[in-house]
Amino acid sequence: MTTKAEFKQDMPPPGGYKNIPYKRVPAKSFFGGWAIIGGYLGMTAGASYLYYLNCKAVKIRQLEMHSASLAIYPMLLAERDRAYLNQLRKNRDEETKLMANVEGWKTGTWYGEPIYHTVPKNTLIEPNYQEFYVHSSYNDFKYRAHLALLS
Amino acid sequence: MGITHEVELPTEEQLTVQEINLSGPALKAGAFHLGKACEWENNEFILCRDELKDARCCLDEGKAVTSCALNFFRKIKKTCADEFMQYVHCLDKSSPDQQFTPCRNTQAVFDKCVKDNLGLDRPPYDYFARVHVHETERPRPEKEGPVLYPDATPGLPKDAPRPAAKYGSRYLWMW
Numbered sequence: 001m002t003t004k005a006e007f008k009q010d011m012p013p014p015g016g017y018k019n020i021p022y023k024r025v026p027a028k029s030f031f032g033g034w035a036i037i038g039g040y041l042g043m044t045a046g047a048s049y050l051y052y053l054n055c056k057a058v059k060i061r062q063l064e065m066h067s068a069s070l071a072i073y074p075m076l077l078a079e080r081d082r083a084y085l086n087q088l089r090k091n092r093d094e095e096t097k098l099m100a101n102v103e104g105w106k107t108g109t110w111y112g113e114p115i116y117h118t119v120p121k122n123t124l125i126e127p128n129y130q131e132f133y134v135h136s137s138y139n140d141f142k143y144r145a146h147l148a149l150l151s
Numbered sequence: 152m153g154i155t156h157e158v159e160l161p162t163e164e165q166l167t168v169q170e171i172n173l174s175g176p177a178l179k180a181g182a183f184h185l186g187k188a189c190e191w192e193n194n195e196f197i198l199c200r201d202e203l204k205d206a207r208c209c210l211d212e213g214k215a216v217t218s219c220a221l222n223f224f225r226k227i228k229k230t231c232a233d234e235f236m237q238y239v240h241c242l243d244k245s246s247p248d249q250q251f252t253p254c255r256n257t258q259a260v261f262d263k264c265v266k267d268n269l270g271l272d273r274p275p276y277d278y279f280a281r282v283h284v285h286e287t288e289r290p291r292p293e294k295e296g297p298v299l300y301p302d303a304t305p306g307l308p309k310d311a312p313r314p315a316a317k318y319g320s321r322y323l324w325m326w
Contacts, residue, residue, distance in 0.1 A: 071186025
């Protein structure tokens with residue numbers, strides 16, 4: 001046995017439907033444009049001041065290191081000069097000994113032909129790296145030439 | 152090598168003096184006081200080297216520098232050895248490149264000791280990077296004038312006639 005279903009028309013709720021929320025809901029803004037620009041400028045100014053202080057401190061630190069190096073430079077240079085001249089003389093003696101049996105060889109020249117003709121005889125022409133190490137082993141030369149890469 | 156027997160090189164006896172047997176951190180630790188104590192000798196030596204540009208001419212000045220530094224470090228050893236070694240260790244162990252910044256405390260102790268015993272103040276941090284006036288008896292080296300060649304082309308006299316150019320302007324871009 002069936003009962004006839006009672007027909008009921010769907011109707012809007014009393015008072016009507018709510019409005020469709022199509023309006024924009026902006027996020028809550030804490031700062032206006034001017035405040036943001038002002039804040040940016042203020043923070044940049046503050047950071048610049050800190051940066052300036054830091055730069056000054058770094059500069060002073062570097063200058064102090066440089067100053068200390070300059071203070072001991074004459075002493076190191078004096079010691080280096082003596083060692084250098086000593087080695088130059090040793091090199092010259094070594095060349096004289098090595099080439100003693102070669103006919104026509106004159107130390108410091110190519111069979112009597114000097115490097116420069118116009119400088120006074122007593123001028124010290126500083127040898128280059130390879131020349132300076134020419135009578136030593138290649139390992140010594142290599143070590144000294146690449147010393148900066150080792151540290 | 153380009154050094155003949157006519158080039159005078161000092162003998163080994165002239166070059167042998169007692170050198171300073173100290174390592175890098177110790178030199179760094181004593182640098183400021185050393186530079187102040189031996190200021191005149193250092194300046195004289197560097198002036199000589201810069202003026203003459205020859206290591207052979209400045210050996211005596213260099214020996215004076217070394218003996219002055221040696222004296223200074225001897226005095227430090229006699230009076231402030233402990234403070235000095237403490238400072239040296241701090242410089243050596245605190246940073247890879249012997250920075251002064253981490254060692255201000257030991258430095259202050261060392262400075263005070265040097266001040267009390269040797270009467271030497273630590274110069275300002277940029278003292279040796281400044282320009283200083285150095286009083287010396289050293290004669291000024293002669294200035295080399297321009298080279299005069301005997302067979303040089305004599306050139307026109309000042310009042311030589313300069314007629315107008317026959318074939319256009321003698322100046323570029325100015326016609």
